[in-house]
Amino acid sequence: MKRIVIFASGSGTNAENLITYFGNDQNIKVVQVLSNNAHAQVLERAKRRNISALSFNRIAFTKTNDVLNILKANHPDLIVLAGFLWKMPISILEAFPNKIINIHPALLPKYGGKGMYGMHVHEAVVANHESESGITIHYVNENYDEGAIIFQAKCEVLAGDTANDVAAKIHKLEMEHFPKVVERLLRNEDFEIPFE
Secondary structure (H helix, E strand, C coil), X not given: CEEEEEEECCCCHHHHHHHHHCCCCCCEEEEEEEECCCCCHHHHHHHHCCCEEEECCHHHHHHCCHHHHHHHHHCCCEEEECCCCCCCCHHHHHHCCCCEEEEECCCCCCCCCXXXXXXXXXXXHHHCCCCEEEEEEEXXXXXXXXXXXXXXXXXXXXXXXXXXXXXXXXXXXXXHHHHHHHHHHHCCCCCCCCXX
């Protein structure tokens, strides 16, 4: 059984999509959801699906080994950041090399880095009159949004699109592609998904 631990900070639509996608899979399962926000909706989404869900504070994450020990106890084959806003501490990166991935709502290296998340990204894309945006799934390293890219998918940004319009297009890409990429990684399939 391949085991997934998800980190999320907010509403948790990507997390719930992953939980649903692997819900009846005999070989892959989401075993834990962790959040740095005790009031995040993702915790309720996980609990409704009978997935263990815990919140933690910055001390438990960066100053002690509390979160690291939770991860080790879960024996994850993949740690998935799905709308998680804190930088991963070196201790966790070193404990799980090449086992932590993130989804970013833009075509990295554009619109990445500290402070570039959620609507901030879409507002910047619209303000700069970009003709396209998309999603990037990448490995996590010690810098925001700089890990090796695994997969990207594009969407068109039309002249009249608002940030909310772009957000809706990105959300659709996330829902479609994220679970499939996670599945291929866990099944150790070599894949060259075309840049769409």
